[in-house]
Amino acid sequence: MIEFHAVSKRYPGGKEALRGVSFRLGHGEMAFLTGHSGAGKSTLLKLIACLERPTAGQVLVDGLNVGRLPRRRIPQLRRRIGVVFQDHRLLADRTVFDNVALPLHVAGHRGPEVGRRVRAALDQVGLLGKERAYPVTLSGGEQQRVGIARAVVNRPPLLLADEPTGNLDPELSREIMALFARFNQVGVTVLIATHDIALVEAMGRRRLVLREGRLVEGAAEAA
Amino acid sequence: MAARGERAAGAAPAGRPRRLRLRAWLAEHRDAAAGSLRRLAREPLSSLMTLAVIGIALALPAGLHVLLANAQAVTGGWRGEARISLFLERGVDPARARALRRELAARPGVRAVELVTPEQALAEFRRLSGFGEALDALDENPLPATLVVTPAASDPEALVALAARLRALPEVEAAQLDLEWVRRLHAILALARRGVAVVAALLAAAVLLVVGNTIRLEIQNRREEIVVAKLIGATDGFIRRPFLYSGLWHGLLGAALAWLLVEGALALLAGPAARLAELYASAWRPAGLGAAASLALLAGGAALGLAGAWLAVARHLREIEPA
Numbered sequence: 322m323i324e325f326h327a328v329s330k331r332y333p334g335g336k337e338a339l340r341g342v343s344f345r346l347g348h349g350e351m352a353f354l355t356g357h358s359g360a361g362k363s364t365l366l367k368l369i370a371c372l373e374r375p376t377a378g379q380v381l382v383d384g385l386n387v388g389r390l391p392r393r394r395i396p397q398l399r400r401r402i403g404v405v406f407q408d409h410r411l412l413a414d415r416t417v418f419d420n421v422a423l424p425l426h427v428a429g430h431r432g433p434e435v436g437r438r439v440r441a442a443l444d445q446v447g448l449l450g451k452e453r454a455y456p457v458t459l460s461g462g463e464q465q466r467v468g469i470a471r472a473v474v475n476r477p478p479l480l481l482a483d484e485p486t487g488n489l490d491p492e493l494s495r496e497i498m499a500l501f502a503r504f505n506q507v508g509v510t511v512l513i514a515t516h517d518i519a520l521v522e523a524m525g526r527r528r529l530v531l532r533e534g535r536l537v538e539g540a541a542e543a544a
Numbered sequence: 545m546a547a548r549g550e551r552a553a554g555a556a557p558a559g560r561p562r563r564l565r566l567r568a569w570l571a572e573h574r575d576a577a578a579g580s581l582r583r584l585a586r587e588p589l590s591s592l593m594t595l596a597v598i599g600i601a602l603a604l605p606a607g608l609h610v611l612l613a614n615a616q617a618v619t620g621g622w623r624g625e626a627r628i629s630l631f632l633e634r635g636v637d638p639a640r641a642r643a644l645r646r647e648l649a650a651r652p653g654v655r656a657v658e659l660v661t662p663e664q665a666l667a668e669f670r671r672l673s674g675f676g677e678a679l680d681a682l683d684e685n686p687l688p689a690t691l692v693v694t695p696a697a698s699d700p701e702a703l704v705a706l707a708a709r710l711r712a713l714p715e716v717e718a719a720q721l722d723l724e725w726v727r728r729l730h731a732i733l734a735l736a737r738r739g740v741a742v743v744a745a746l747l748a749a750a751v752l753l754v755v756g757n758t759i760r761l762e763i764q765n766r767r768e769e770i771v772v773a774k775l776i777g778a779t780d781g782f783i784r785r786p787f788l789y790s791g792l793w794h795g796l797l798g799a800a801l802a803w804l805l806v807e808g809a810l811a812l813l814a815g816p817a818a819r820l821a822e823l824y825a826s827a828w829r830p831a832g833l834g835a836a837a838s839l840a841l842l843a844g845g846a847a848l849g850l851a852g853a854w855l856a857v858a859r860h861l862r863e864i865e866p867a
Contacts, residue, residue, distance in 0.1 A: 367867075370775070372775075372865075372866055372867060373867075393779075393780070395777075396774075396777040396778060396779045396782075397777065398777070399774075399775065399776060399777035400776070400777035401777075404775060404776075410768075410771075410772050410775070412768065412769055412772060423772065423773065423776060424776040424777070426575075427773060427776055427777055427778040427779075427782055428777065429568050429572060431568065431571045431572075431575075471776070475776075
C-alpha cells in the first residue's frame with residue numbers, strides 16, 4: 322500500500338526532516354509511527370497525502386508515485402486516504418452530519434446515499450444520535466470520533482492519523498485506538514503517528530520508529 | 545479490498561454513464577449556486593451594502609445611456625434633414641414668391657419647398673412667442689416671406705453649394721443653412737456617447753474590483769473550510785465554484801438593483817418630461833431601458849461579477865494549501 326524508497330525531505334529553511342527513509346506497508350496492515358516530536362512523523366504522513374513533496378527518493382501509494390503526481394490528480398489520491406488530525410479540523414459552523422458528509426460531497430455524491438453513508442460512519446464511531454449537534458457542543462473524544470467518521474465515510478483503503486489521541490486521556494485514547502483496529506479488521510490499511518509509547522506497546526502492532534529523520538526501527542518488517 | 549470496489553463504483557466519475565455524470569455535474573452546480581445565494585442571504589445587511597455599491601455603479605452608465613438614447617430620439621427628427629431657409633426681399637410680391645416656390649421645387653437637388661407668407665410667419669410668431677401685444681403695436685408686418693427648402697442630398701458639401709446658389713437668386717435677401725447646427729448637435733451627441741463609454745468602462749472596473757474584494761474577503765473567511773476541503777480531496781473546480789457563483793450573484797443582483805434605480809428615476813422624471821414635451825407640442829415621451837438594454841445590463845453585471853470573482857479566486861485560492 323505504501324512504499325518509501327530512500328526518501329529525504331529538506332524544508333526550505335534547510336531543516337532536514339527525513340533522511341533516506343525506506344519501508345513498505347502492505348495492504349490491510351496496521352502500524353504505528355513513533356518518535357520524539359520533531360523526529361519527522363508528521364512530515365512522513367504529509368508525504369503520503371501529497372501535502373509535501375519529497376526532496377529525494379520515491380513515495381509510492383498503491384503503486385502511484387506521489388512525489389511526481391500532477392497537481393490536478395492530487396484530489397483523486399486524497400479521496401483514497403482518510404486523514405485524522407490531532408486537532409480534528411472540524412468546521413465549527415456545520416453540524417456533525419454536514420462535517421462527516423463533506424468528503425462525500427467533494428467526491429460528487431448526492432441524495433439519500435449520502436445520509437445513509439454518513440449515518441453508517443457515525444454509527445461505527447458510536448455517535449449516531451449526535452448528527453444534528455455542532456462540534457463545539459461535543460467533548461474532545463466525541464470531536465475526535467467525528468473526525469474519524471469523516472475520514473472513513475468515503476471508505477478509503479488507507480487511513481492516516483497524526484497524533485489522534487494527543488489531547489485525550491488514556492481511557493479515551495484506548496477507545497480511539499480500538500476504533501482504528503476495527504477499521505483495520507475490515508481491510509483498511511492504517512498508519513498512526515503517536516508518541517504514546519505505552520499505548521503502542523499495549524496494541525502490539527508493527528512499529529516504525531523515527532529518530533532525527535532516520536527510520537531506526539521497523540523498516541524490515543514487511544507484511 | 546472490499547471497501548475499494550464499492551468506492552470505485554460510487555465515486556469514480558469515469559465509471560458512471562455519461563447521463564448520470566451530467567446529472568451529478570448539474571447537481572453540483574445547483575448546490576454551489578444555491579449555497580452561494582444562501583450565504584448571501586445569511587448576512588443581509590452587508591450583502592445589501594455591497595449590492596448597493598454595485599447597483600449604483602451600474603446604474604450610472606445605464607442611466608446616462610437612457611438619457612442619451614432619449615436625447616437622440618428628441619433630435620432624431622433633425623438627423624440629416626438639413627433645411628435651407630430663404631428669406632425673400634421685402635419688395636417681392638406674393639405672386640412672385642409663389643412662382644419662385646414652384647421654380648425651386650422643380651430644380652434638381654431639391655426635394656420640397658414650402659412657402660411661409662409674412663402673414664403666416666406673423667401668426668406663428670404670435671402664437672409661439674407670446675409677444676402678441678407687442679406685435680399689435682407695430683404698424684406693419686416686419687417679417688419677410690420665407691421659402692423653406694428641403695434638399696434631396698444630405699452630404700454637407702452639396703448642401704453648402706446648393707445654399708450658395710440659392711443665396712445668389714435676386715429675390716433672396718438671405719439664405720440660412722441650419723446644417724451647422726445639425727452637425728454640432730451630432731458632434732455633441734458623439735462626444736456624449738464617448739463620455740458615457742468612458743464612464744461605463746471606469747465604473748465597470750470599479751464593479752470588478754468591488755466584487756473581487758468581496759470574494760477575497762469571503763475566501764479569507766472560509767480559509768479553514770478550503771483547507772479541509774483540499775485535505776479530503778476536493779478538486780480546484782469544486783473549491784472555486786461557490787466563489788464564482790457568489791461573484792455571479794453579486795453582479796446579477798447588483799445589475800437588477802441598477803435596473804430598479806434607473807427605472808425608478810425615469811418614473812420620477814416621466815411626468816415633468818411629458819409636460820415639457822407637451823409644451824413643445826412634441827409627441828416624444830421619455831423611453832425606459834427597453835428589453836435589449838435591460839438584458840444587456842443584467843448580462844453585463846453578471847459577467848462583471850463572474851470576472852471579478854475569477855480574479856480573486858485565481859489570486860487567492862492557490863495560496864491556501866493544507867500543511
